[in-house]
Amino acid sequence: MSAAKPPNPRRVAVRALRDIEQRRGFSNRILSDQLERHVELARRDRGLITTLVYGVLRHQARLDALIDAAADKPGKLKGELRTILRVAAYELVELDRPPAIAGAEAVKVAKRIDPRGRLRGLITAIVAGVARDAPARAAAWEAGDPLTALRERWSLPAWLAARWLAALGPERALARARVLAEAPTLDLRIDLGRTTRDEVRARLEAEHPGLRFVELPAAAGDQPQAVRVQGAGDLFYGPLFESGLISIQSLGSQQAVRALDPRPGERIIDACAGMGTKTAQIAELMQRQGRLVAMDASAERLAELEAARERVDLDAEGLALEIVHADLAEDPLELDIELEPGSVDGLLLDAPCTGLGNLARHPELRWTAEPGDVPACAALQATLLRRCADWVRPGGRLVYAVCSLEPEEGPQVVADFVAERGEFRVVKEEAWTPEGARSDGFWLARLERG
Structure with missing residues (x-):
């Protein structure tokens, strides 16, 4: 046949x-x-x-x-x-x-x-x-007119073109739109607990002809796990990915985990874990020792995390991983695990957001996002941040991150929270703009509880 x-x-x-x-x-x-x-x-x-x-x-x-x-x-x-x-x-x-x-x-x-x-x-x-x-x-x-160029030449929805033009001015708005219209590079994370950068680079070159390595932006600093490539083809079906030695993960997402600084033996929560890409990185930095709770409101995404746990070595003997299906916006919140207030050393809240910093990687958002999404997301983010903060112990760390550069979703959410909860203080803020870092746009803050 x-x-x-x-x-x-x-x-x-x-x-x-x-x-x-x-x-x-x-x-x-x-x-x-x-x-x-x-x-x-x-x-x-x-x-x-x-x-x-x-x-x-x-x-x-x-x-x-x-x-x-x-x-x-x-x-x-x-x-x-x-x-x-x-x-x-x-x-x-x-x-x-x-x-x-x-x-x-x-x-x-x-x-x-x-x-x-x-x-x-x-x-x-x-x-x-x-x-x-x-x-x-x-x-x-x-x-011609910058607003027309943003809407037509760079394919931004009218409301977003007007918003960025007012907030950034013509030069920066056009620079941002220009970068977000380019095909993005592919960011990888190497599991350095199980392989080396040199081995991964050699295998990528051998298994993916035409691939080229791209220099990381200066804003990335020292990220030994991170590699940026272009022209890699379909890495999802390659042996490096299937064995868990590499994961496909944006630099911003990797940076958020590194800002959390998870350590061996700690109790850590990944509050919006999704498919578990950040969860796996947290486990790697913990050297797979300690308690790690991965939560998400989507059972479908958590099923993908469950399916991947063997591939990315989340069943290591020293790691107690708990996968919890929970909508943190619900009141009252019901959890099927014991999680006392003030009981964790670190918590990562990579909050649901408009994704407007990710228009290159998720270009459909240009045509599905609406002006009302910004305040709606900000309200949800504030609710999640207040809920998650209760689990962090005195002296513990909380990282709040969004893949959006809209002020209402980042700085304003955190400023309002700190004004309400005086025991938390911001020790670090970081913003990557597409036009500055040639990367997805994101914003994060690391807070510590006194």
Whole structure:
């Protein structure tokens, strides 16, 4: 029996983009689901699909502006046809695909909705128009109004473009938007308790041709566990990842754990553990000795942590790991473990947030986030911080972190908390801006209880 014929990679990309738009879901999960359905896809095609999906999401408003300018009746370009044209336009302006090839590939993908080929002429004409007009439109954006450039050239939603322009000024707002429109590098964490940096670098180079190592930003300081790479392909299916010797984890996330400074033998809580990436790093820095509680409101994410615990060596003899499904915003809070007030040495609260510092890595947030999300997240964050603080012992440490640079979600939450709870003091604050660190944007504070 012959092997199944691989699907057209552009069709898979269109399907993923439609799914992301209709479900308003996380792009990484929906893309992963699509790729897992087509194991027969070659690595090159998987890479193209990934590039197209994330690229279209990062540049969507720009692509729409170019498409609309090239169309006689742009209002009629809806649904799957609009998505097909976005993919073709992205290939033109970002991947330097010749118009004839981009147009022909778009016509192929459109056969599902246009089996008789009636849209061939329309698609070909629009793709040619985009190719013709793109240089002039780029020059106009560069020379024109900053707000229009933020909204169209750099594909920010109107409310966020106006917000950043007012808060940062034109130069910084445009610099931030420019970095967040780039494909991000991939940050890795090495388990130095089980391997070495030299071994990991050598194996990455051997197992992933085309990979290159990228220098860490100066803001990262000394992070011996961290490595930044580009062009790595699909590391999730490589032996280094499957053996737990490396984990995929942003520098900001790693920095938050290092700010907590967990030590062997301590009692530590990872209060919003998610899938457990930070939990594993905490365990590594504790040398897998002590009590570690991983909490999250999502049973689905905790199931992924449970499934990964053997891979990342969370069952070590000296480590008492407890995985707790709990919504810390509930009142009264019910836990299925004993956790007395003032009983832990350190607590990490990587709080739910708007994620507006992560628009490069999670570009769908450009089109799903709303202005009301900022105050809503700030209210939730304040509730979680008050709840978590009670577990920290006198002399203990609490790290609060968010992947957002909006003041209401970071400095204001902590300032209000410290004003309310005078026994806590801020001993460290740290902010990474995309334009300064060429990394995801995040903010953290380390507090100590007197």
